[in-house]
Amino acid sequence: MTAGTLAAEGFRPARIALVGPPNSGKTTLFNTLTGGRQKTGNYPGVTVERKSGLLKTPGGHPVEVLDLPGSYSLRARSPDEAITRDVVLGRQARETLPDALVCVTDATNLGQHLRLLLELRQLGRPLILVLNMMDIAQKRGCQISTEALSRQLGIPVVTTVAMRKHGVRDLLGQIDALLNQAPAGDGVTAISDWVEPSPDAIRAHHREVERLLQEAVVREGAPEHLTRQLDRVLLHPVAGPLILLALLFLMFQAVFSWAEAPMDWIDGGMAGLQQWLSAHMEESLLKSLLVDGIVAGVGGVVIFLPQILILFLFILLLEDSGYMTRAAFLMDRLMSAVGLNGRAFIPLLSSFACAIPGIMAARTIAHPLDRLVTILIAPLMTCSARLPVYVLLIAAFVPATTVWGGIGLQGLVMFGLYATGIVGALAVAGVLRLTLLRGDRQPLLMELPSYKWPNPANVLLGLWERAKIFMRRIGTIILSVLVILWFLSTFPAAPEGATEPAIYYSFAGLIGRTLEPLLAPIGFNWQIAIALVPGLAAREVAVAALGTVYALSGDEGAVTEALTTTLAQSWTLATALSLLAWYVFAPQCLATLAAVRRETNSWRWATFMFVYLMALAYLAAFVTYRVALALGGG
Amino acid sequence: MDGHGGQERQLFELGRLVKAGLTQPLGLMRPGGVGRILAVQSGEGDIERGLLEMGFVEGACVEVLHHGFLGRDPLAVRINQTMTVALRRGEANAVLVGPLLDQGADTRSSTGQEARLS
Structure with a gap:
């Protein structure tokens, strides 16, 4: 029985897994494919996000698309890479082996990205190669023969520009073709003969990629220049840290000033509701519960939604543009002084909005000890839930005067509270690394992707997710x-x-x-x-x-x-x-x-x-x- | 793939460069330095595989772009003019780099710049 007939008989939609290295535009392609019909949840036992979406191909096949965490190799180094490996191999609990794999690669970085494809090809599962961001490759004068690549690899090759939905029809067509002639009676439920590639196997894959590119690349593209120029400033030993500081300052400034108006609206709305309820309800226990208990309480919390969304807007923009890894680069040495990895900067920054997404983001940290320390100190970052208490007490007890020529005392106290949290977190990390969680300093191996304009759809979807979690x-x-x-x-x-x-x-x-x-x-x-x-x-x-x-x-x-x-x-x-x-x-x-x-x-x-x-x-x-x-x- | 003879020739070539003092660990290179990777070897297998997976493989061309503001750590290294990777000095020292133009013309990786080792 093929996957196609399985689906037609109503057992389940065919399952297609998107696999690709980080920064290959995989998630953008996933968003383009599934639009708003996404379901996010968690894999059992871990907080690695499971994203899937349903769609119907032009050929009428219902398909469930699964967006797997980005990975450079099936030899998983971090918990979310382990999910990718386990799903692809059919080892993940409560996940059936995908009927086909779609390997998403960045057309401008095929030299590095095709190696993952070779690893996937060895599994012998139905496989489609997607060369994404083809527009950028072409703009740089790069010419790739998909026919040659497809012939050499023996699998379908599709070019896409996920951000503009180019090539999505081709991809769906190829998925249809695969599902129509899917390996009959496949029946494979897991891949048991997979072994981690040895260093020499990785070297062999590199040589094979070289050979493939010699066959398929008609013309080399010019190397990217904008990112180099930007990095010259943004990673400059002096200017770099200053710009990072300025960005963080701007971010917190925005959280407080931009949020003011929407917070007033929410406040007004809640007060109106309270008044209306007071005026229209009989004096009773229920009224007391509604007015004093629920509306007042919920109002006091909902009011922080604007601040949380603004903070996440900044974080999502920094992440989507590629700057966040630069921040991690700049902070690495400072953080390694207390035994942390530069990558921990990203989860810790998210923790300023809320510790939970911060703790979840720590899953990108490969080493278990590094990850554990990051998780344990994440709650010390001043999350937005502390703000109501801080604001209330500061307003009540700190006079609104200025010190040292124009710096507001109230703002200074607020800054002091944030700083205390950060210093406390670093101290705790240092102590933990010297006592309970002793271990070697772990390597930092992190791609610094090319800068790009953040994709509005990705950012909006991300914000929507955060708002949903909060509400x-x-x-x-x-x-x-x-x-x-x-x-x-x-x-x-x-x-x-x-x-x-x-x-x-x-x-x-x-x-x-x-x-x-x-x-x-x-x-x-x-x-x-x-x-x-x-x-x-x-x-x-x-x-x-x-x-x-x-x-x-x-x-x-x-x-x-x-x-x-x-x-x-x-x-x-x-x-x-x-x-x-x-x-x-x-x-x-x-x-x-x-x-x-x-x-x-x-x-x-x-x-x-x-x-x-x-x-x-x-x-x-x-x-x-x-x-x-x-x-x-x- | 390289046969047995190819490997021997490579080893001989490596020895010649080391003797001539034309090699150095990636971790010692300064921003602006370029070269070609001669060997990737680490006592720890996982670090070697990690480096290989990120593109630090024999024959690849590397260029050190930046280093951190404290202790010149970590490094930002461009591989084959396409991917930029951040890594710490300690791991970078597992990568042995030789002059860029020594192994003849590989247009894909050559930058057209003189081999500069610093």
């Missing part, structure tokens, strides 16, 4: 935490003739009061203790929780007054600083811990991370509180 988090974890928190702080109701605010007598108050002795040495009162309980699940909830705690405290003024004013009046400066220090380190995000567990495949490292961050947070808060008290901040 899903709000809809699941954060929403349920808010409902639980509302319940805990509403029941049981205050007894007759109560002197304390109602929440004092609730379950939340009970938990807060139980924790209070433990948190008193670092200056936290029972209100903070209550807010920290839900804040352990997702840190941004703490602001909403503080709002709830003070709004429900029966203090009429607190409901209407801004939380800022309330806090400024009821907390000491030392307490506020201590809470800020706590927030720099504390592991307050269930989703991150879950991601670490998934990524390291054990609770061991997730637990370790929780414990060490908790200890650091307590220590930092304790020192901050005591020092602030001694200096008169009480």
Whole structure:
């Protein structure tokens, strides 16, 4: 039975896997092929993203296209390259062997990319070679005879310009042809005789590629010049790091200033909704749950969507243009001083938006120890969920004055909090590398791809993914935490003739009061203790929780007054600083811990991370509180 | 593929260049330096394979483009005028480089520049 008839009989669509080296335009081709009909998920046990999409070929075959992680070789060096190898060989759990492979290569870099094709050809599976970015190759005067290449290799060869959808019809036609005459009764479910290529086998492949190119390349293209010229500036020993710093500064500046308007809209919208609900609902428990619990809480979190999207916009643009690897190049020596790989810069930068995609991005780091250290310190990068707390406390306790001729004090404190996180992360990495996670310095072998204009479709799809993940988090974890928190702080109701605010007598108050002795040495009162309980699940909830705690405290003024004013009046400066220090380190995000567990495949490292961050947070808060008290901040 | 005789000739050629002091590890080259790879050998098999997979293979032409701002590490190396790869000095020293124009005209890889070893 052929793959085609299998599909026709309705068993399943034919499965085509896209395989190719990084920077071959594979994902762009995948986006062009499948458009919006993509499904992203995870491979079981790891957070390597599984991307697939359904389409119907002109010949009427339903096809599932699978976009495999970029890989230079089937000899996998990193967890995501291992996925590519295992899927291609039919070893991946819950994945059937693809019916055909499409090897995507960069036509301007065939000398390097055809080697992977030779590895794939040895597997003996139906295979199509795609020469992508053909327009760039032609612009440089390069002429390749696809007929000669196809004849030499014995497989179909298609040229494409994935970004402009050129050649996609040809590719689909070839897929049709393969499916029509697919190896009858194939029945192969796995490839068992594959062995890792030896160094000499790799050398032999290089020679074979040389020979193929001599046959097929009619005219050499001129080498690329723009990238060289740009790198002369961007990788310059002095200008390079300065430009990187300026870019990072611009990025964080944009996160704060561009996001202002959309954040105001969300704020206004939520306030309107709250007012409308207050006006149109009967006084009841349900109303209290909706208005005080859900709308206020969700509003306090959704408001950070613009900042997260702007941060990711920058990251996606830097990544798609090819600059991100330059940043890794520039940072490598600095990071290797604490035993990290330059590649760790990319996941750590993503962690400024959210630690979870950062932890996921660490999968591109080949060595397990390097990767583990990167994962363990990712939560120390100031993620956007900390911002609400920082903004609130800074506004309440740091005067809006300027120091040293024009630098805003509030901004300076914010910068200090970011810097503390970074320095803390580097210190932790250094200590881990010297103690628990000792090991050799791992090699850095990283392609610096040619610069190109970012592809808007890729960037938009990436942003859409991030927004979906964030909103899903709000809809699941954060929403349920808010409902639980509302319940805990509403029941049981205050007894007759109560002197304390109602929440004092609730379950939340009970938990807060139980924790209070433990948190008193670092200056936290029972209100903070209550807010920290839900804040352990997702840190941004703490602001909403503080709002709830003070709004429900029966203090009429607190409901209407801004939380800022309330806090400024009821907390000491030392307490506020201590809470800020706590927030720099504390592991307050269930989703991150879950991601670490998934990524390291054990609770061991997730637990370790929780414990060490908790200890650091307590220590930092304790020192901050005591020092602030001694200096008169009480 | 190279026969046995071809390998012997290569080894002889390598010995001649080493004696003449015309070879050096890639890690010692400075930006602007160009050359042809004579040997890729590392005590660690995985590093050797990693280098080979990224295009550092005997016969390929290399040009050192940049180095990092601290300790001149890592290096950015252009291979055969097409792919640029970043690697650290330590790994780069597993790549032995000889003069560019010594092995006759291979137009695909030659840059037309004089062999400059620094």
